[in-house]
Each structure stands twice: as structure tokens, then as C-alpha cells.
Amino acid sequence: MAYDGRCGDGGVDVLVRQGTRLRIFQLKYFRDGFGSDHSKRRRQIKNSFTAAMQHDPAEWILVIPTNPTLGEEKFVLDMGQDRPELELRIMGRQQLDSHLSRFLDLTEYFVRDSLLHHAKAFGQEKALLLGGLSDLIERTRALAGVADTLDLDWGVDTAMRDGVVVHTVRPKHERAVRKSPISFSFDQAFGAADAGVKKMFDRVVGFGASEEVVLPPEITRRLTFTNPDWLAPPPAPYELIVRSVDLTDRIGAEATFHLLDDEGNRRSSYRASIVHAGVGSRGYSLDLRLQDDTMLSLLVGETGIDLRADFSPHRWTPTQALQTIAFHRNLVELRGCELEVGEHLMTVQRAGALTHDGELTEALSDIELLAEDLDVVQRHCRTFFPIPANISAADRIDIRTARLLIEGHCVVYRGMRAFTMTLNGRYDPSLKEILAKSDVPLRVDSDIDMVIGKNRLSLGRLMFFHTRVNIENRDEVLAALEAGRGEGQEVRFVPENRERFRAILPTARPGRDDEPLIPTPWGLPGIDGPELIQEPGD
Structure with a gap:
């Protein structure tokens, strides 16, 4: 958490919380240090330190743009003599350069404005590619690097497809959505004929669902992007493709999906793997693959859970068909579920019963009876094949x-x-x-x-x-x-x-x-x- 110190920051510029452990960073822009001849600067540091101690941190770090002298380091360490359990240190120029070297786009972002006039003067984008494909590769790589400095949290990938310029906006890290959410407003963008598109749009934007939504020009012309500033689209008609990004390192992880009765008891359990995890403005989404033939999509929000199961009956064996149909029946009847991933357990209670599809239920009953018959016959004849x-x-x-x-x-x-x-x-x-x-x-x-x-x-x-x-x-x-x-x-x-x-x-x-x-x-x-x-x- 970072604080604006214009009206006093209470001794805290940046606070990092790890469980119950607090780490406080105090930033001081003293370009020529805070030696013994800078008593006012030392007093500022001392006052910030005293104020920060009100938060009872486990570690306090002074960040300065220079490398500290021995005297400056001793001054800082002496402030903690009465708090032997407190960790005290200085983060100086050498450490800052080391950290920034891993994130070059940060440096380019902060010097971007001062370089704009150089780019206009040289007009490199119109230069001849005398070096052929090699020049094109280098020019593309350089332009991509410049584009990457547009935003600290979002990156832009650009491609040309059949004469159409395609921009793909992607998060640079998992916190991009929280730190700098892409926001927009629209005035009756969806008409009566766009009900299906709006439903998918709400799932993707509201919950980060895995669908891909295509908004045609007649809808995007009524959209207005409000953040970030550079994302304002061109005035010409354009098509917008909205898709969520997986925000977890557990994609492909093995999990166990439990269905619960009204008392919270586990009625059935299924092995699963996570194939998608997304987050939106109203909740989050999970896609699970069960038994190799079922895709289960969960949208979890404040009002409960929305479930959707898609089956792939192609080349079902009788045993697979019976297992999957039993899962579908349990999914319709039971109200709660648990997802167990390693040591983590998520429990969700569904607000209401699933919508009953009479035709689907009847079709599944027919397939179930066929699978039961064929299972008996195949085992008797010792000949096995899909339905x-x-x-x-x-x-x-x-x-x-x-x-x-x-x-x-x-x-x-x-x-x-x-x-x-x-x-x-x-x-x-x-x-x-x-x-x-x-x-x-x-x-x-x-x-x-x-x-x-x-x-x-x-x-x-x-x-x-x-x-x-x-x-x-x-x-x-x-x-x-x-x-x-x-x-x-x-x-x-x-x-x-x-x-x-x-x-x-x-x-x-x-x-x-x-x-x-x-x-x-x-x-x-x-x-x-x-x-x-x-x-x-x-």
C-alpha cells in the first residue's frame, strides 16, 4: 500500500503487509545525502521513524537515491537501539539500480515524455527498410519496446491481419486489474437484438469467464473508455474482442470437486483439473475439466454461484456415459460444492436450483439406459467399444x-x-x-x-x-x-x-x-x- 505524503504520511510512504508482519518503506529524495552537516534532513528522518513506530513494524527501510556513507548508515541504525527486535536498513542507489534493471519498462515509462519530440523529429516509422527483413525485425522489436512503455500495468501487442491493425491489450502482472482497471462507459450500447452478446459480455467483464466476446462497430461506437487515457480508440469504426486472461499459476493443477447436500455433507466427489481462472468486476470464474468429457464453468459472486456444464458425448464408453450422466443428475439436485486444490478448500453454496431442461433430462435418460444395456452386453461378450x-x-x-x-x-x-x-x-x-x-x-x-x-x-x-x-x-x-x-x-x-x-x-x-x-x-x-x-x- 502506498500513501500520498503531501498532507503528512504518518511516517509511512509504502506499507507492505505479510500476514501480521508489517514492513514500512520511508522515501527521502536527498540527492546529496544526509550527513552530519544536514541536521534538518536528519531531523526529518528521525521524525518519520518515530511516527512509523506507532504502527509497530517488523522492518523499517529508508530509501534514498544515493549510496549511504558509513556515518549515514550509523545514524539510521542507532535510531533502533531501543527496539532490538526491529530490522533497520537503507536501500540506496546500488540496490535501486539492481531492482530496476529487471524492469526496464519502468525507466522507459518515466522518461517517455522527454523522448517524444525526438521520435517526431526522426520520423523513423517512415524510413526505408534498406536492410530487408532484418531491418523489419529490428524496427518491429524497437516499436514494440516503445509501445511497452505506454503503461506500467498493461502491455500492447500489435499485428496486421489482412490489412487490419489488431491491438491486443494484456496485463503485465496479476495485479494489473486492481492497480489500473480498464474502465469504460456506454450509453445503451446493447440493443434488443444484442441480448446474447450482452449476456456473454457480462460474464466476461463481470466474472472473467473464458468466453470470447466480439463487439461489432454498431456497439463499440457507443463505448467510451475512461481509463487508462492512452486506450482511447480511433474515431474510425472498429471491432472489439473481449476475453479474460488466466490469473493463476494453477492452470492444469489437479483438484477434487465435491458436491454437497443441504446439510453440507459430501454426496459425490470427482477428480478435476483447472483449465481457466479469471476475475471480473462482480466476482470470479473457474473452468474445470472432469472425467475428460465434462467442462464445468463456475461464476462466483456475492449472490452465490452459477454453474454451467458442457458434455462431450463423442466416443463415450458405456462406463464414461454412466459416470457423466450421474454427475449431471447430482449437479442438478445438489445445492453446494467444494473445490479442493492442494491444501486450499473453497466452499460455495448455490442460491437456487439449476434450470431444469426437460428435453436434456429425457435424452440423458435414454443414453443412460442404452449405456447400462451395452455395458452388460460388452462385459458378457468381452468385446468393448464406444457407444x-x-x-x-x-x-x-x-x-x-x-x-x-x-x-x-x-x-x-x-x-x-x-x-x-x-x-x-x-x-x-x-x-x-x-x-x-x-x-x-x-x-x-x-x-x-x-x-x-x-x-x-x-x-x-x-x-x-x-x-x-x-x-x-x-x-x-x-x-x-x-x-x-x-x-x-x-x-x-x-x-x-x-x-x-x-x-x-x-x-x-x-x-x-x-x-x-x-x-x-x-x-x-x-x-x-x-x-x-x-x-x-x-
């Missing part, structure tokens, strides 16, 4: 029935509408008896592979059956057998009333042979049963 981006109704039914089979249910099998048998030419009594009946029960065991996209899943040996099966081409088969042409003849078995065969996975039903085989409904939203599936020939 396909597009799934037909037929594939969706197959995944569902496969799960039901694996869990020991009896199902109506969508793809099994008929069986075809090829005769070997022998006309035995059992075949004759079957052909004589109008309908017969039938059971067939078969190894089944299911194809989802480009992925083949082997379910194992299924048992297909139906209690009332008709022989679709009975007359043709009988005529072939009577004529002695039975070998190679196909017999087509079709369930009565164009139903589908039932199926079970026997290995999934140990000890359940005596149970009735009643088909389990598919249980898919919008698809109640096989009669809704239209196939060629239906």
Missing part, C-alpha cells in the same frame, strides 16, 4: 434383448421370424407326423452373433422356441416327398399369427428349467413390442 453415434431402432432392440437374455430372461427375439430346414431325402414317421398337423411346437438351438455397427458380439448358444408353428410351404414339401424328390427340399417354419420366436440363454438360467417361459417386455421408451417394428415383407 455408436447413431443407432437404429433395430440395433437398439437387439442390445436390449441381449441384456435381458444375459440376465436370464425369456424374450421375444426381434430377428427370428422363421426357421428354414433342409431335408436329407429320408421320409421317416416323425416328419410325416409333423407334416400332418396344422401347427406344431418347435425348438431350435443355435449360436448367435449380434452385429452393432462394425462390432460383432457373440452371445453364445441360444434356445429358440414357439408352441404353435405352421409349415408355410406344407403342400410343396408333401409333393416333393411323394415324388421322391425330398433331398434338398426346404421346409419353412413360421410362428402362428406372424409372431416371432421366443429365446432364452440356457447358461444364464441355471436351475430354472421348471419355470414357465414367459417373455419379458423390452421396456424401451417408445417401443412397446415387436409389432411396432416394420421390416421388409411386413
